[in-house]
Amino acid sequence: MNLTLLDIQSISNDNYVAFTFFIGCMAMMAASAFFFFEMGNMEKKWRTSILVSGLITFIAAVHYYYMRDYNLATGESPTFFRYVDWLLTVPLMCVEFYLITKKAGAKIGLLWKLIAASVFMLVTGYIGEAIYPAEKQSWIWGFVSSIGYFYIVYLIWFGDVAKLADKAGPAVAKAVRTLAWFVLVGWAIYPIGYIAGTEGGLFGLKILEGVSLDVVYNIGDAINKIGFGLVIYALAQSDKELVKA
Numbered sequence: 001m002n003l004t005l006l007d008i009q010s011i012s013n014d015n016y017v018a019f020t021f022f023i024g025c026m027a028m029m030a031a032s033a034f035f036f037f038e039m040g041n042m043e044k045k046w047r048t049s050i051l052v053s054g055l056i057t058f059i060a061a062v063h064y065y066y067m068r069d070y071n072l073a074t075g076e077s078p079t080f081f082r083y084v085d086w087l088l089t090v091p092l093m094c095v096e097f098y099l100i101t102k103k104a105g106a107k108i109g110l111l112w113k114l115i116a117a118s119v120f121m122l123v124t125g126y127i128g129e130a131i132y133p134a135e136k137q138s139w140i141w142g143f144v145s146s147i148g149y150f151y152i153v154y155l156i157w158f159g160d161v162a163k164l165a166d167k168a169g170p171a172v173a174k175a176v177r178t179l180a181w182f183v184l185v186g187w188a189i190y191p192i193g194y195i196a197g198t199e200g201g202l203f204g205l206k207i208l209e210g211v212s213l214d215v216v217y218n219i220g221d222a223i224n225k226i227g228f229g230l231v232i233y234a235l236a237q238s239d240k241e242l243v244k245a
């Protein structure tokens with residue numbers, strides 16, 4: 001798709017949604033370049049984690065490239081691309097938790113639990129957003145989706161992930177605590193977008209009128225995907241300094 005002059009004018013003047021797609025795309029690309037290049041500077045044992053950080057932002061960058069075009073051409077939410085992106089990147093964030101707690105004994109079963117919960121959360125969210133968006137029932141799907149979300153929060157704050165992190169040494173424990181805050185607060189941005197973007201998203205009520213679902217999701221993605229990667233990067237970096245000293 002090529003941009004017309006009209007498109008470009010509408011972006012630069014008042015199209016905040018398009019603006020956040022553009023800047024989101026660029027930020028994801030820059031973050032990917034950063035993680036990929038920094039990978040080689042890290043201790044061997046952290047390289048896979050940094051690689052996964054880069055893959056998360058890279059997959060998002062490619063999807064943002066398409067979402068940006070789609071939104072500009074149609075003025076609509078690129079719901080399909082959005083959920084394909086999440087379906088790939090959220091399980092990869094679960095892989096990050098597995099990788100950094102693996103040395104403390106994380107089992108593959110824990111990874112599957114996290115992935116299954118995230119897929120459940122996203123598929124039910126997609127049904128509410130794409131299949132029944134205008135129905136007063138969308139909140140039911142949002143509610144069901146939240147069960148998956150809270151299970152992930154539980155695993156990370158109190159369940160196996162938290163227990164393993166405590167055994168994994170201070171650097172990993174600190175990183176998992178920070179990531180746990182991302183999941184509790186940063187990920188809670190998404191249900192806000194869902195409530196803003198669906199008819200009756202909150203128990204049948206239409207609230208947050210005038211708030212763009214896409215702007216909320218784009219802010220959430222930038223915080224969570226790049227932020228997550230930077231926490232892993234900081235963990236690898238702190239470990240490196242410890243080895244040198």
Ligand SMILES: *C/C=C(C)/C=C/C=C(C)/C=C/C1=C(C)CCCC1(C)C
Pocket residue numbers: 086089090121122124125126141142143145146149187188190191194221224225
């Ligand atoms: C990089 C993308 C991320 C971290 C996406 C996370 C998405 C969520 C945590 C979505 C959660 C939802 C609910 C908890 C209820 C309403 C439906 C969703 C899918 C927006």
